[in-house]
Amino acid sequence: MxxxxxxxxxxxxxxxxxxxxxxxxxxxxxxxxxxxxxxxxxxxxxxxxxxxxxxxxxxxxxxxxxxxxxxxxxxxxxxxxxxxxxLSENAAGKLRVAASASFGSLLLTEPLVEFYRTYPDIKIEVIFTETPFDLIEAGFDVAFFLTDTPPEGYVGHRLGSLDCKPYAHQQYVKQHGQITHPNELHTLTHILYKNTDLTLDHWTFHHATGNEKADIKLTGGFSVNLVSSMVDAMVKGCGLAMLDEFALSKLPQTERQQVVQLLPEWQTSAILPLYILYPKRQHLPKRTRLFVEFFRNSLEHILPQAQKKKDAQSRERLS
Missing domain, CATH: 1.10.10.10 (Winged helix-like DNA-binding domain superfamily/Winged helix DNA-binding domain)
Known part of the structure; x- marks a missing residue:
């Protein structure tokens, strides 16, 4: 009954x-x-x-x-x-996971496969989305999202920040010329990341060997809410895109060699940090605990290095 x-x-x-x-x-x-x-x-x-x-x-x-x-x-x-x-020794059951489609398909696929191989009795359902939602009401156990502050009622573990730099196809650079200062970015077409909550059009550049700083607002030739689409447009010579190195990692070697980093003597301030989130509760299922621990260990080898490098450079500028 x-x-x-x-x-x-x-x-x-x-x-x-x-x-x-x-x-x-x-x-x-x-x-x-x-x-x-x-x-x-x-x-x-x-x-x-x-x-x-x-x-x-x-x-x-x-x-x-x-x-x-x-x-x-x-x-x-x-x-x-x-x-x-x-407290059972056997980790099993279903785990529903949500992640930003922009970075999730690029950054999480390999660790997800490895987790499933390690814990085959845990059935994983992953939804890549850019649509805002309430984690609990939508029935998700864990989520990966870029956020300034984890929402109230959730536990959030910071995994790192994206280290974005301006990239363009070498043919585009040949057509429009090299630039030597962030103030010249306005002369180029920009491919912006934009979703319902966030537009990445404000960037602060710091010179790597000096104290000079430049605050820049980029105007988009067009905007998209998927990082993979930004990469595709950039490779086709549509303009420059502010991207983390991981976004270029899936390109074939021949295409990657044709991508040029602009302003290599300048660093950018980190954008929103990446968090792994799950609802606060007194008893967290073992499958959820294992998943969170696995991804904290997996992703710390990818994201924090860039942030540690920036932190060291920031300390040098202040000293």
Whole structure:
């Protein structure tokens, strides 16, 4: 017999104990609208009103009090079972992962394959997307995203920052000439990265051997929300693109040799750091812990080197 109301228990118990929709939403790291919707669905499934709610009052009905007692007991029993499963030696189950399509397909594919080979009993579903979403409501266990600050209600481990430099195809450079200073960038066509939340058009350049600094705003000939499309356009001679070295790593050797780094004597300030995120919770499944640890170890060999180099250069400029 299917018991359809079981998934609603955590939200209902949180509502009863926090005594408000906003409090339950904060506790479970989800939106007020999600809590309200779940409560309505639960009451519809049970065909009873559990809570009297107005703009000023929030009181349990008689049925609501009785249901809370049983729901609390069921959740406590489930916690005991979950704790035992988390301590199990066998890592298994399904893991849903979200990642920015721009860097994910370039940076994560090989580590994902290696993780699956190491833990074949963990089934991985990966979604590459640039669409903003709530990690919990969308049902994801882990996400990789560029962000200034991890959102509230999530644990975030910083993996590193992208070390972007201006690149162009050598034929484009021959046609438009070499540049020697960031202020000359306005004479070239720019291929910009842009998504719904972020446009990478502001860059600060520091001279590698001096204290000179240049703040530059790039104007896009066109913009895209995929790094791979930026690379394709740059290779076809459409303009220059601000790219991290990893974005060029998948090019065939003959094409890579035709890509020129502009302004090699200048360094750029790091853009948004890359984080691995997962929801805060008391008991993290072992498969999630293993995944996070694996990728922290894997990606630290790729991203931090560039950032450490920049940090050293920054200290030299300040000394």
């Amino acid at each position: 299917e018991i359809k109301w079981l998934p609603y228990l955590p939200i209902y118990v949180a509502l009863c104990e926090e005594k408000s929709i906003a409090g339950a939403a904060r506790r479970l790291s989800c939106s007020n609208a999600h809590v309200s919707r779940q409560l309505r669905q639960l009451e519809a499934l049970l065909s009873v009103q559990l809570i009297h709610r107005t703009t000023r009052q929030f009181n349990l009905t008689y049925d609501g009090v009785e249901f809370y007692k049983q729901a609390k007991h069921l959740l406590e029993s489930a916690e005991v079972i979950n704790e035992k499963l988390c």
